[in-house]
Amino acid sequence: MDDVRKMPAYTGRMNRASDRVRVILLNSALGPLDYRVPEGMHAEPGSIVMAPLGPRKLPGVVWEADRFPTEEIDFKRLRPLREVRDGVGISAPLRRLVEWTADYYLASPAAVLRMVLSSGAAFADDRPIVEYRLNGMVPDRMTPQREQALAALAGEQGTVSELANIADVSVAVVRGLEKAGALDRIEVPVFATTDLPDPDHGKIDLNEDQARVGSVLIEAVRQRAYKTYLLDGVTGSGKTEVYFEAIAEALRQDRQTLVLLPEIALTEPFLDRFRTRFGAEPVAWHSGLKQSERKKNWRALAEGQAKVVVGARSALFLPYRDLGLIIVDEAHEVSFKQEDGVRYHARDVAVMRGLNEQIPVVLASATPAIESRHQVEQGNYELLELPARFGAASLPDVEALDLTSDIPPRGSWLAPTLVRALEDNLGKGEQSLLFLNRRGFAPLTLCRTCGHRINCPNCTAWMVEHRLTRRLACHHCGHVMPQPEKCPECEDEDSLVACGPGVERICDEVKALFPEARTAIVTSDTIWSPAKAGEFVAKMEAGAIDIVVGTQLVTKGYHFPNLTLVGVVDADIGLEGGDLRAAERSFQQIAQVAGRAGRASKPGHVYVQTRMPDAPVIQAIINNDRDGFYAAEIASRRAAAAPPFARLAAIIVSSEDNSEAMETARLIGQTAPSAEGFAVFGPAPAPLAMLRGRHRHRLLIHAHRSVELQKLVREWLEDLEWPRAVRVGVDVDPYSFV
Missing domain, CATH: 1.10.10 (Arc Repressor Mutant, subunit A)
Structure with a gap:
């Protein structure tokens, strides 16, 4: 390897401070370990190294010894480092981010560091x-x-x-x-050869509001100082064009920009818009990349060649050479919260990375999270508003359809008023979107003879029928099985019926109503890569699709000038289940999907099907009373001492043996610390009591904001022992309660 120095022979020199280094290896079961630096090798804090561990050698990073104090080992017993990576290292600001993330989310530093060195490119040689x-x-x-x-x-x-x-x-x-x-x-080849974006390539004329906000962001990039901006603009107001101006300024300063997107499927449409503005593509980072692409892109950004990186949440931990700006698009999205491994929230970690790097952070959203709005009220974030749509576009009219009076025919799911609107829109040659946040054909398959429900063998969840693939699938663990010909319980044939609608069932209804209409189903099952998203966008822009039936995947990021009608098939789904963020999430989702209508000169109309037309969420949507909804929701959270006015954390205990999981959960509950403003509820079986073959129990922690939550939980759990087969995870600031 040209860029890696090999271990020279040990000459037996005396112990000097520079000869001993502390290393965090990419092994979560280990703490920091000390190694000897061989003569002729230099390993400063941040150096990426290969170090021996037993008969193996593992990658790791040299760390400041005082950040992780350990018992000092005699110098003669230290094993020597094997290799040091030249040219690329982990900067001090990124090392501080690794420490903060590990501390805040109660994870090991090694687990966080694995995201920094995730591609394997740190020690890749130059061979193709x-x-x-x-x-x-x-x-x-x-x-x-x-x-x-x-x-x-x-x-x-x-x-x-x-x-x-x-x-x-x-x-x-x-x-x-x-x-x-x-x-x-x-x-x-492992070297990237992409063209550099041109900040002056495709400049557009901004309206007065956009120019005002854009100038603030441009100045923030020039100042090279930390500040978080909440870019709050209605759907279609041109938020992307505004933060493109900040990216252009970072390019002029020869600094790097990171743009975080919540979904891989949004990457391709974003790349098209970026290419139009800057004449070249940014570097992408997401799970859909091939091994060769990940290595090339990691190397390009670590060496400073990649000036703009657009990616999923994991791109936040990459070792940029000279980061100058972070943008979190659709910052309200729940998918920015990692639900396994290190359970971090990318929006919040992005703010901390901006603080460590001393650079501006932009959180862009048409429906900001209550936590973000609260930070504005506290004076921690600066609010930048775009109150109107760009150009001739206006916000769509929104109308609630009461399903208790505007009743769909038996066996159907679309209200007569919505069907007539679809028919009128087809007649005008305009496009329509039907939104239902439920993949597949039906969420439940039931035997009408004995009442048996087909469940996942690995989870306490129903198997979802996917008629397009003729399979039943579990949306929690991914288990797939053929559609049975007879009931597994009573073995009665022709007794299995699909219960409830999914997007495939709605699409079948549309095809039966309008056989001449060209339809498309847009879910993570059909749009699983940027290329598939690009195909869908091309068809929509070419007018090759009349009616789209989709899940939350179509609620954000897309701009189709000829899409003028949106129908929300079941607005009540998100209000079920008792989630403390249910109302906020439903409002955001419906407002976002409504924002797909009428984004150009043609007016838009939105129909919201509901059995609760007087619910505050529905009233806020149809009256376009966003401020009123947020005010009421914030007041409710404050009265209930719920986030952001208090802190929550969940402890999840799982094992293949239910008795072991239950006993461990009881042990944790019985030893909970007693402190003012700190309460522990549970344990109790998780709502999803089995997941991937493991039984699950949960405890919920509620703490005042003044309580040192992480310190209490860390000391509490460190003193306990449980069977090796039991896993205990902590979710700080949880978004999922299943």
Whole structure:
């Protein structure tokens, strides 16, 4: 490796402070370890190293010794470092972010550091990555697996493991095709060769409000100081164009910008808009990237070549060379909260990274989170408002349809008023969107003979029918099974019925009503990559789709000038379940999907189907009374001492053995610390009592904001022991209560 220095021989020199380093290895089970620096090797804090551990060597990062005090080992017993990565390291601000994230979310520093060094590029050499693609040759010997692979891999390119994953076959099948001559070998260089964005390429004329807000953000980038801005603009007000001006200023200063998006599917439409404005694409970072792309992009941003990075929440922890601006788009989105591993919230960690780097942070949203609005009231964030839509566009009219009086026909889900509106819109040649936040055909399959409900064998959840793939799927663990021909319980044939609607069922209803209409289903099942999102956008812009039926995936980020009608099929779904954020989340979701209508010169109309038309959320939506809704919701939170006026944390205990999980949860509950302003509720079986074959129990902590929550929980749990098979996780500031 050209950029890695190998370990020289040990000469037996005396112990000096510079000869001893403290290293955090990428192993969450280990704390910091001390190593010896061989003669001729330099390992400053932040250096990426390879260090021996038993017979293996593991990657790690050299850390300041005083940040993680440990018992000092005799120098002669220290093992020497093996390698040090030249040219790329972990900066002091990023090291402070790793420490803060680990401390705040009660995770190990190693677990956080794994996100920093996630691509494996830190020690990648300059050799090309080998990928493969089909060449059109069909092997003489064919098997069902080979046929499946050949059909699935048309137009695909990737490593052997990536192609096997795409085709849903074993690695041996792909290797067999390569040996048979059906795959060509391609060497992909590890160096990125993308064009640099031009800040002056596609400048547009901003309106007065946009220019005013844009000038504030431009000045913030020039000041090179920390400040968080809440960019609060109604849907269609041009928030993206405004923060593009801040990106342009960062480019002029030759500094890097990070743009966080909540969904991979939003990446492709964003890339198109970015390309139009800056004449080149930003560097992408998300789970859909191939291994070669991840290594190239990691290297480009770590070495400072990538000037703008757009990515999912994990992009927040990457080692940028000279970060000058962070933008969190759709900052209210729940998907910015990581629900496993290190349970961090990217919005809040973005603010902390901005503080550590001393750079501005922009939180952009049409429906800001109550926590963000509260930070504005506290004077911690600066509010920047865009109160009107851009150009000739105006906000759509919103009308509630009371399903107790405007009743859909039996076996149908669309109210007659909404059906007539769809018919009128088709007649005008304009596009419509039907929103239902429920994937698949039906959420429950029920036997009408014995009442048996088909559940997931690994979770306490119903199997969801997906009629397009003729499968039942669990949306929690991913378990898939064929649709049974008879009831598994009573074995009665033709007794299984689908209960309730999903987007596939709504689409079937639309096709029956309007057989001539061109429809599209947009969910994570159909739009699973930026490329698929790009195909959907192209069809919408070309007028090849008349009616879209989609989940929350279509509620944000899309701009279709000819989409003038939105129908919310069931506005009451999100209000069920007792989640403390249920009303806020429902308001945000409906307001966002309503904002897809009438985004250009054509007026828009939104119909909201509900059985509770007088509910405060529904009234706020139809009256466009956003401020009134937020005021009432904030008052309710304050009266209940709920976040952001207090703190919550959840303790989740799980095991394959329910008695072990239950006993551990009881032990934790019985040993809870007693402190003023600190209360522990539970344990109790989790609402999702089994997940992926593990029984689950939960405790909920409520604490005043003055309480040192993390310190209390850390000291409480550190003193306890439980069986090795039991997992105990802590979720600080939880968003999910299942």
